[in-house]
Every structure is written in C-alpha cells, then in structure tokens.
Amino acid sequence: MxxxxxxxxxxxxxxxxxxxxxxxLARRFGDLDVAEEAAAEAFATAVERWPADGVPPxxxxxLTTTANRKAIDRIRRESKRPDKQKQAQMLYDDDPxxxxxxxxxDRLRLIFTCCHPALAMETRVALTLRMVGGLTVPExxxxxxxxxxxxxxxxxxxxxxxxEAHIPYRVPSAEDLPAxxxxxxxxxxxxxxxxxxxxxxxxxxxxxxxxxEAIRLTRLIRALxxxxxxxxxxxxxxxxxxxxxxxxxxxxxxxxxxxEQDRGAWDAAxxxxxxxLVRERLAAxxxxxxxxxxxxxxxxxxxxxSARDIRDTDWSQVVALYDQLVRLxxxxxxxxxxxxxVAELDGPEVALTSVDRLEDRLAAYHAYHATRADxxxxxxxxxxxxxxxxxxxxxxxxxxxxxxxxxxxxxLG
Amino acid sequence: xxxxxxxxxxxxxxxTSDEQAAIxxxxxxxxxxxxxxxxxxxxxxxxxxxxxxxxxxxxxxDGPFVESKEHLAxxxxxxxxxxxxxxxxxxxxxxxxxxxIEVRPFL
Numbered sequence: 001m002x003x004x005x006x007x008x009x010x011x012x013x014x015x016x017x018x019x020x021x022x023x024x025l026a027r028r029f030g031d032l033d034v035a036e037e038a039a040a041e042a043f044a045t046a047v048e049r050w051p052a053d054g055v056p057p058x059x060x061x062x063l064t065t066t067a068n069r070k071a072i073d074r075i076r077r078e079s080k081r082p083d084k085q086k087q088a089q090m091l092y093d094d095d096p097x098x099x100x101x102x103x104x105x106d107r108l109r110l111i112f113t114c115c116h117p118a119l120a121m122e123t124r125v126a127l128t129l130r131m132v133g134g135l136t137v138p139e140x141x142x143x144x145x146x147x148x149x150x151x152x153x154x155x156x157x158x159x160x161x162x163x164e165a166h167i168p169y170r171v172p173s174a175e176d177l178p179a180x181x182x183x184x185x186x187x188x189x190x191x192x193x194x195x196x197x198x199x200x201x202x203x204x205x206x207x208x209x210x211x212x213e214a215i216r217l218t219r220l221i222r223a224l225x226x227x228x229x230x231x232x233x234x235x236x237x238x239x240x241x242x243x244x245x246x247x248x249x250x251x252x253x254x255x256x257x258x259x260e261q262d263r264g265a266w267d268a269a270x271x272x273x274x275x276x277l278v279r280e281r282l283a284a285x286x287x288x289x290x291x292x293x294x295x296x297x298x299x300x301x302x303x304x305x306s307a308r309d310i311r312d313t314d315w316s317q318v319v320a321l322y323d324q325l326v327r328l329x330x331x332x333x334x335x336x337x338x339x340x341x342v343a344e345l346d347g348p349e350v351a352l353t354s355v356d357r358l359e360d361r362l363a364a365y366h367a368y369h370a371t372r373a374d375x376x377x378x379x380x381x382x383x384x385x386x387x388x389x390x391x392x393x394x395x396x397x398x399x400x401x402x403x404x405x406x407x408x409x410x411x412l413g
Numbered sequence: 414x415x416x417x418x419x420x421x422x423x424x425x426x427x428x429t430s431d432e433q434a435a436i437x438x439x440x441x442x443x444x445x446x447x448x449x450x451x452x453x454x455x456x457x458x459x460x461x462x463x464x465x466x467x468x469x470x471x472x473x474x475d476g477p478f479v480e481s482k483e484h485l486a487x488x489x490x491x492x493x494x495x496x497x498x499x500x501x502x503x504x505x506x507x508x509x510x511x512x513x514i515e516v517r518p519f520l
Contacts, residue, residue, distance in 0.1 A: 116496075117500075118496055118500065164518050164520070165496045165516075165517075165518045166414050166494075166495040166496050166499075166518060167495065167496045167497075168494075168495040168496065168497050172497070176497075
C-alpha cells in the first residue's frame with residue numbers, strides 16, 4: 001500500500017470514526033477532555049504506525065481500542081495526583097434505560113451535551129464541530145471568523161463548564177426535546193455548511209463526509225421527532241442543497257454557480273425526497289402552522305430545484321420567500337441572499353443598492369464582496385468589480401471558490 | 414452534587430406577600446422531593462459590613478463589597494443529580510420569587 005493510500009485511509013477513518021470514538025469514550029470515561037485527547041492521540045498513532053504496519057482491517061475498532069488505552073493511561077497518570085481522584089467521573093447519566101421508541105445513539109448524546117442550553121450558542125457550535133465533527137480548532141475559528149486562540153479558549157471553557165456544573169450526557173426527555181432540538185439544528189446546519197463550502201487551503205472544496213454526517217444526524221433527529229416542522233425543513237434544505245453537489249465543482253476544481261450548473265447532474269432521488277418534505281410542510285403551513293426559517297429556506301431551494309433551466313426559475317416566488325425569511329431573521333446574510341434574487345427580478349442596479357447598505361456589517365465576509373463584484377460586472381463597472389473580486393479572493397477560504405473568483409476577475413475587460 | 418441558586422434582585426423592595434407565599438410553597442416542594450439543603454433571604458446590602466484582616470489591623474468597611482444595581486437578595490442550596498435538574502428547579506424558583514436566578518455549582 002502506498003503512502004498516499006495510507007494517508008487517505010487515515011483521512012477516511014478520521015471522517016468516519018472520529019465522532020463514534022469520542023462519543024464512546026465520553027460515555028465510558030465520563031469526561032469530554034479525556035475523550036477528545038485520547039481520540040486525537042489514537043489518530044496521531046495511526047498516522048505514525050499505519051505506514052509501517054499497514055492499515056488495520058477494521059480501522060474503527062483499532063482506533064477505539066487505541067483510544068481506550070490512551071484514556072486509561074491518562075487517567076492512571078492523573079489519579080496519582082490526589083486532587084484529580086475526586087474528578088474521576090465527570091459526566092453523568094443516572095437515567096434508566098431509554099424508553100422504547102426513543103433512538104439512543106452515543107453520538108446523539110454527545111450532540112445534546114455539546115448543544116446544551118446552559119452554553120452560549122457560539123460555544124455549542126464550536127464544541128459540536130470539535131467533538132462531533134472532528135474539525136480542528138483552526139478550521140472552526142476560520143468558519144466563524146474569529147482568532148484561533150479565542151476559539152481554543154471557548155472550547156476549553158465549555159468543557160470546563162460541562163464538567164464542573166454537571167451538564168448531563170444523555171438524550172433529553174421527551175418533554176424537553178423540542179426546546180433542545182432547535183439549538184441542535186442550528187449547529188447541524190453550520191456543520192453542513194462547513195462541509196458544503198469547506199474552508200482551508202488543504203481541504204477538499206466540498207467535504208462530503210461533513211454534509212453526509214449532518215444529513216445522517218438530521219435524519220436521526222427526524223426519526224426521533226417526526227412532528228417537528230423545523231427538523232423536516234432542515235433535512236429538506238440539506239437534501240436539496242446536497243442534490244446539487246455533483247454539479248457544483250467543475251472537473252478542474254472550480255466552483256460552478258447555480259446559473260451555470262448542469263442540472264442533469266443533480267441527484268434526482270435527493271430532490272424527490274426533499275420536495276416531498278417541503279410539500280409536507282406546505283400542507284402544515286396551509287393548516288395554520290407558521291413555518292420556521294429552515295422550512296422557508298427549504299422552500300426557496302425547492303423553487304430552484306423545480307426549474308429545469310435557470311431561465312424557468314420563479315424569481316418572484318424566491319423573493320417573496322426571502323421577504324418572509326427577513327421577517328423571521330433580519331440578519332445581514334439573509335439580506336445579502338435576498339439581494340441576489342432581487343438582481344434576477346429587478347436588475348443588478350436595484351440589488352447593488354441593497355447590497356451596499358450591508359457594508360458595515362459584512363465587510364469581512366467574502367460573499368459580500370463576491371456578490372458586489374458580480375453585480376458591478378453585470379453593470380459594466382469593471383474597475384470597481386475587479387477591486388471587489390480582489391477583496392473576495394483575499395477573504396474566501398474555499399479553494400474552488402477562489403478559483404472561480406480568480407477566473408471571473410481575470411475575464412473582466 | 415450541590416448548587417448555589419442565588420436570587421438576583423434589582424429592586425430595593427422585599428418579597429411581596431404573594432411572592433413570599435409562592436416561595437413557601439416552592440420550599441415545601443423542594444423538601445418533599447429531597448432537593449432542599451438550605452435557603453435564606455438576606456437583609457439589604459446597605460446593611461453589610463466588609464471585614465479585612467489580611468494586614469496588621471482589622472479593617473471594617475460599611476456597606477457591600479461591590480456597589481451594583483443588582484444584588485444578592487437570597488439563595489437556596491440544592492442537592493440535584495445534574496445541571497438539567499438544577500436548572501428546572503431554578504426556573505420554578507425564579508417564578509416563585511419573581512426574580513432572576515443564578516445557578517452555580519459547588520466544587
């Protein structure tokens with residue numbers, strides 16, 4: 001087996017096994033810190049040993065065994081210090097076995113603990129991406145536009161609070177579930193987006209592992225809460241986005257925007273499943289259940305995926321849905337996306353006016369500059385467009401997006 | 414696992430009789446369910462005295478150690494298996510005494 005193959009095996013094992021290893025260790029040893037460190041050590045050992053010893057037949061089992069051993073070593077080491085002895089068991093699960101019908105999965109326990117309401121939202125996201133997604137601290141910092149040291153401290157502080165305040169390691173009871181789920185959905189959507197538009201110069205532009213994991217866990221929560229509209233909405237949104245993935249990156253690794261995608265390459269099965277979920281939620285909305293943001297976003301994506309050709313897109317429907325979304329979520333990013341749709345309906349000049357109003361809040365966001373660059377290009381304002389492309393390229397973290405923006409800039413007259 | 418459940422007050426007033434009655438009901442329930450360790454209401458912060466005996470002489474200072482708009486008006490010490498239970502009890506306590514509550518674990 002070549003070194004490249006071994007490296008690929010390690011990467012694949014990391015994508016497939018990280019959450020499972022951390023979750024199992026957290027359950028066994030009752031400590032997120034121990035679980036995270038032992039998992040990281042096990043993967044580091046794999047990087048060292050697999051090139052010489054070969055990739056084990058069952059990498060997941062090898063990693064779990066190795067991580068278990070690392071954790072036991074660490075606990076033995078620390079138990080020699082008396083003040084540490086008291087802290088041996090830190091995560092609690094005093095509940096009787098889960099009632100029939102409630103799905104139990106160590107990774108779900110891990111997610112609910114990482115998404116606990118006693119933690120700040122930004123902390124839940126960071127912790128879930130680290131503990132469940134297996135992203136590194138620099139990757140997470142990049143995804144949220146904060147310093148690495150700040151992100152590192154945020155995660156450390158979260159683990160300390162979970163330990164000291166006894167945040168439990170379990171799937172919440174049925175009565176607490178709805179409130180706990182919305183926090184989890186926000187986190188999963190961010191994980192999905194990190195997969196869909198991965199950051200980092202050495203990262204694949206689309207990390208199917210992350211999008212697939214986000215979809216897998218969202219499906220699990222859907223099975224757990226089939227009545228929850230936002231769970232269905234988020235799943236539909238993810239499916240309809242994931243369906244376009246095959247057409248989204250060109251053969252030479254460049255991002256292909258929606259208008260240029262080969263719609264025949266879209267995944268028809270995912271679209272069918274996504275549309276079915278959207279129809280289910282439209283029926284609920286017609287019966288008076290107000291849709292949340294994921295359901296609206298899913299509906300927008302249903303409009304896009306219903307058009308066989310970009311010219312068939314019902315842009316007035318898209319803008320109407322964005323208007324509905326703005327009322328729920330007045331964030332500048334929603335306003336930016338609405339402006340993109342407005343450009344198709346009312347022209348780039350109208351859209352640019354809306355986009356320019358967002359400068360104060362989005363100056364550090366690459367998509368703001370990329371959107372401006374495109375609108376300026378369509379208005380024939382080449383030198384301003386070039387400057388905007390330059391800023392977008394500087395801020396973009398995704399390799400395929402950088403390649404696309406660079407080509408577009410270089411094609412300016 | 415024990416938690417200090419503090420009552421944060423931003424008014425000068427004591428509990429009204431309705432609030433006091435609700436607190437009594439809550440306390441009885443805590444005792445019946447086995448969560449109760451201790452509880453107490455506190456006098457006004459302006460009646461506090463700060464004592465510092467780290468130096469050569471004892472220094473007494475009239476008033477609270479920190480002047481702020483919000484102050485500690487009382488507290489419970491609760492025995493609970495984990496933070497989920499403590500937060501639920503604190504939510505009931507907040508309703509009963511009609512004040513904000515801080516939940517903090519003991520070491």
